[in-house]
Amino acid sequence: MKLLLDTHALIWWLAGDEALSPRAREAIAGEANGVTASAASAMEVAAKFRIGKLPSTALLAQDFEAIVTGQGFEELPISTHHARIAGEMNIPHRDPFDRFLIAQARVEDMVLVTNEALLDGFGVQRLW
Numbered sequence: 511m512k513l514l515l516d517t518h519a520l521i522w523w524l525a526g527d528e529a530l531s532p533r534a535r536e537a538i539a540g541e542a543n544g545v546t547a548s549a550a551s552a553m554e555v556a557a558k559f560r561i562g563k564l565p566s567t568a569l570l571a572q573d574f575e576a577i578v579t580g581q582g583f584e585e586l587p588i589s590t591h592h593a594r595i596a597g598e599m600n601i602p603h604r605d606p607f608d609r610f611l612i613a614q615a616r617v618e619d620m621v622l623v624t625n626e627a628l629l630d631g632f633g634v635q636r637l638w
Contacts, residue, residue, distance in 0.1 A: 523538055544584060555571050586614055597609075
């Protein structure tokens with residue numbers, strides 16, 4: 511299974527936080543699954559760390575790429591195709607980071623690892 515981590519899932523995985531569901535933790539740890547972190551998450555972590563919303567993510571904000579690849583995860587750049595799909599989506603959800611993740615999960619046929627049940631109605635398969 512190809513997994514795309516929502517930003518909070520990535521942060522909770524790295525921190526060993528119990529907020530990450532056992533099902534999500536098991537899927538991320540599963541050797542048969544490919545785990546991916548989006549460039550949208552890199553931007554979200556850096557931006558929210560900068561404004562003080564995610565003070566515990568200093569290391570991740572400063573060295574996202576090395577930490578992600580150190581976990582054995584793949585990086586997923588935002589392509590112009592992803593951006594176009596995110597912009598075209600006629601959905602009420604305005605969070606640009608979630609829009610990119612939804613578009614990427616749809617285009618790349620990935621399962622989105624997120625606790626946000628609100629995303630269920632946007633054409634993505636969600637694991638939590």
